[in-house]
Amino acid sequence: MFAEAISYAVDSYQRSILFLDVMRQRAVQYREHAAETAPHVLDYEAELVCDGRTLARPVNYALVRIVPPPRIVLDPRKRPFVIVDPRAGHGPGIGGFKADSEIGVALNAGHPCYFIGFLPEPEPGQTIEDIARAEAVFLERVISRHPEAEGKPCVIGNCQAGWAVTILASLRPELFGPIIVAGSPLSYWAGVKGKYPMRYTGGLLGGSWLTALTSDLGAGKFDGAWLVQNFENQNPANTLWTKQYNLYSKIDTEAERYLGFERWWGGHVMLNAEEMQFIVDELFVGNKLAAGEIRTSDGTAVDLRNIRSPILVFCSSGDNVTPPQQALDWILDLYDSVEDIRANGQTIVYCIHDKIGHLGIFVSAGVARKEHDEFASNIDFIDVLPPGLYEAVLEPKGEAVERPDLVTGQWVMRCEARTLDDIRALGGNDLDDERRFAAVARMSEINLSLYRAFAQPWVRALATPVMADAMQRLHPLRLQYEMFGSANPWSAWIGAAAERVREDRKPVSPENFFLGLQREASERIVDGLEAWRKASEKWSEEVFHTVYGSRAHQAALGIDQNSARPPRKAAKNMLHAALVQSRIAELKSHMTRGGVSEGLARAMLYIRMPGGTTDERGFEAIRRIRETAADESTRTLEEFKAMLREQFFLLLIDEDSALSAIPDLLPENVEERQAAFDTLLELLGARGQLTDEEADRLERMRSLFRIEREPARKLRSPERKAS
Incomplete structure (x- = not known):
């Protein structure tokens, strides 16, 4: 046990030095990337x-x-x-x-x-x-x-x-x-109760006025580091412990991956105040x-x-x-x-x-x-x-x-x-939830107007570019990089010490008793931080629902509590409805327009409609046929897509008429019709056997193609054959 303790102590010391060296490298990388x-x-x-x-x-x-x-x-x-x-x-x-x-x-x-x-x-x-x-x-x-x-x-x-x-x-x-x-x-x-508390943030902060304040303190710019901070706050266990512990515990193999990700994670950018205000007001809170x-x-x-x-x-x-x-x-x-x-x-x-x-x-x-x-x-x-x-x-x-x-x-x-x-079925808001968020949006508009009227002129007068630059440099996310950089004289010894450790590295055995204790301690820390996160999220949700679910509060904000329509349901467009009816009339005149390709597409869509499922094999078969077919080789993908959609809509509009018109799209020559039907079988067989209903529909196609011999037996499911 004493030998294991000594071995673990040496390994822990070495990993600590190497960990600090990675932090030093991260600071150098951060500076170079920012330059x-x-x-x-x-x-x-x-x-x-x-x-x-x-x-x-x-x-x-x-x-x-x-x-x-x-x-x-x-x-x-x-x-x-x-x-x-x-x-x-x-x-x-x-x-x-x-x-x-x-x-x-x-x-x-x-x-x-x-x-x-x-x-x-x-x-x-x-x-x-x-x-x-x-x-x-x-x-x-x-x-x-x-x-x-x-x-x-x-x-x-x-x-x-x-x-x-x-x-x-x-x-x-x-x-x-x-x-x-x-x-x-x-x-x-949108969200589910008990999960995803980030959507409550706007309401708990009183709306988007804080966005305007942050931009004003930045002299007209919003520091992207605050957005990164919001992401990190969603997972305190990872932010405060797991990410660093994973590097420390795997210091001999993890450094390159860690530095690669941190190069992006620490590359904070700026946004104009107008951009950030639009994002929050129009998209997030609104x-x-x-x-x-x-x-x-x-x-x-x-x-x-x-x-x-x-x-x-x-x-x-x-x-x-x-x-x-x-x-x-x-x-x-x-x-x-x-x-x-x-x-x-x-x-x-x-x-x-x-x-x-x-x-x-x-x-x-x-x-x-x-x-x-x-x-x-x-x-x-x-x-x-x-x-x-x-x-x-x-x-x-x-x-x-x-x-x-x-x-x-x-x-x-x-x-x-x-x-x-x-x-x-994935879960979501009910009408009461929608009213709560509508109340947040209204409250945000009021608070933002109050801030702009009474506080913004004073904040802008005080927030000089020099002050904004100082606040940007002192942001906690930037400080965690800078504190291990060359500007800190206490970090000067780390590089040389890390080189000596690498020359005499003595990793501990994976079965070491104290290493096991280290892992258990880490798990307990993660469990504690996770418990804190869950408690905080539960508290946030309860406060949000209590404050913005109050009928008196909603009434004061002008939220209609008797309306059965969600506050943010998209409006209908009568012109679009008229255009749809016009398009339907136009499509009906196309029932007999086209040739073999249109007939095959209509037949294939009809047969596959009951299952509502398609996969890449069917499309790959179509692609190969398109490359060799005389009437398809010159048709562009966009034209082919338009043709498929037209055949699909014809079936939706009037299935019986669309099917009755298929013989008019096929050649009179028996051999050519047989070749077209063989192509249909090849397309259908690309995805495997047919269901019973699909096989029955294929039989109907056989009669419309006027094919005499039985074609569908090999495509029927085994159960269908047995029956």
């Missing part, structure tokens, strides 16, 4: 395409092209990917700071790749609208550089970049291919995005129903910053049913990870190799899905999967039809 003109953490070479500072309304954003590594071969026919990183306190680059990343998987799939990043300091007077206009220019540049691409760019918006992308897509829908929003809070009020209540400077309403591209929402049940409800409940705010989604021509696909945290959505290598890899590989499949609501389900390729030659990666992506009840 860069355009600091980022991209692991790829990039070339500037467009500098936002040169635009008519200058912004601190820029578009760069990712230069693919030598081993990567890009396909000019594939649509480009554009990754937009969040400006949520950190600098850019997290979407491509290692090989297994969003940029990495897009390049590996053969797609040209672009990145939209930003500089640490905003341009004077820039607004969120200015940034949106600049990103529109960026996308125009990307489109013009890829005239051979089959489809508009796929745009990925991470976290706060997700809502920025959707705002732009609602204003300029013609610029977008599929949109992937990852961990993005589009419906900030929750106006999904309700269509945000207006541009010229009065244009930002309505997410204007988006014409498929939207893929990626979120996680383990994300306490943007839980699934905040990522998905905008669908409930905008639409009354799946039929309503279809009437708007919208395709929405969501994928819910079971446990990954907020940052893991963007930085986890496992997520990149699975979810993001599948999204990149199957982006054209997502683009041609019929309008509706789907959940993306990933299952291992394995040996049990039929037609593995049609699967691009190690996972099979299947899209299963869902209804709004599936979104509601």
